[in-house]
Amino acid sequence: MKTRYTYGGDEHVYVEMDEEMSLDAFFKSLSMSEAVKAANIPGVREICPANASFQVRFDPDVTAPDDMMEQIKQLESQAEKAEKRLTTRIIEVPVYYQDPWTHETLMRFRERHQDPSGSDLDYAARINGYDNAEAFIEAHHSQPWFVSMVGFVSGLPFLYQLVERDKQLQVPKYLRPRTDTPKQTVGYGGCFSCIYSVRGAGGYQMFGITPMTIYDPRQETSYLKDFMVFFRPGDIVKWKPIDRAEYDRILKEVEAGTWAPRIAEVEFDLDAFNADMDGTNAKLMEALNDA
Structure with a gap:
């Protein structure tokens, strides 16, 4: 499973866990969404989880897009270690x-x-x-x-x-x-x-x-x-x-x-x-x- 990071204009980062739906991809997406929320990254306005991906809406005047992307990427290893249980x-x-x-x-x-x-x-x-x-x-x-x-x-x-x-x-x-x-x-x-x-x-x-x-x-x-x-x-x-x-x-x-x-x-x-x-x-x- 290879995670793909892309921009959605100037105010969104889109993170795709996998091209196809699986429960493994869902749980990783959920864990990363929770990790972004817990990190309290300045400028984050909204986190929108989906089937095997999530999107972060942020204020680029508070945190620049490249910095936002990098901070989200750093949370991936933390999400991979999270328990797949709820x-x-x-x-x-x-x-x-x-x-x-x-x-x-x-x-x-x-x-x-x-x-x-x-x-x-x-x-x-x-x-x-x-x-x-x-x-x-x-x-x-x-x-x-x-x-x-x-x-x-x-x-x-x-x-x-x-x-x-x-x-x-x-x-x-x-x-x-x-x-x-x-x-x-x-x-x-x-x-x-x-x-x-x-x-x-x-x-x-x-x-x-x-x-x-x-x-x-x-x-x-x-x-x-x-x-x-x-x-x-x-x-x-x-x-x-x-x-x-x-x-x-x-x-x-x-x-x-x-x-x-x-x-x-x-x-x-x-x-x-x-x-x-x-x-x-x-x-x-x-x-x-x-x-």
Whole structure:
């Protein structure tokens, strides 16, 4: 893994851990972001972590760009020695797969899709070697996912599947983006799943929808009173398939302020995960079942 440092104009330094996403790259990026924060370098205004990189915004009148770059580089060895372990949350997220709203939307935009003859799930199942959409759905929700980044639009989480590399689901984005995506759509692009936090344009394949509000700028949702964005990097997600009746029930409870997601506090150790992925995932999901 070779780190790449570049400038973004006069006020940004961009640090890329790797060209492809991996949990090793994520943890190094997280450690370096924390190291930059702890270093209190004069002029640093903002630190923005991403999937396998981060960006530092700074005031060049306080610290010159070359000096800022050098001070950040000096923190890399410290980040490499940091423990790849964190205390985090595992969250159960209900998903109504093959719902009528995303299906209606995807049918409106078939001319922008790789395979206009079927649904997004049909296409995803076929290119990943599954016999049908139901088998693909099973693969999507059977193992937990790791939130590696929150952003692009406010509150949108990018989720990376906690399985061996050769078992990763891979689905390309639409050939041309849609101009419409329902709020809280569960989507997929590349190796990332996501939840669209707001209604709007999008290019990810659409698999279903969750009744769980994940972004509330008014902070009226019962479990978003403290902060308008639900997810944070390092969270772990377990999708829970639900039907229309359960979707309607949860949605009403969310709107009434009487529903909250199931959450358990867990320890995630990257070395332990790499040594025994199935065992680690089983312990994570057991913690959620005990919550």
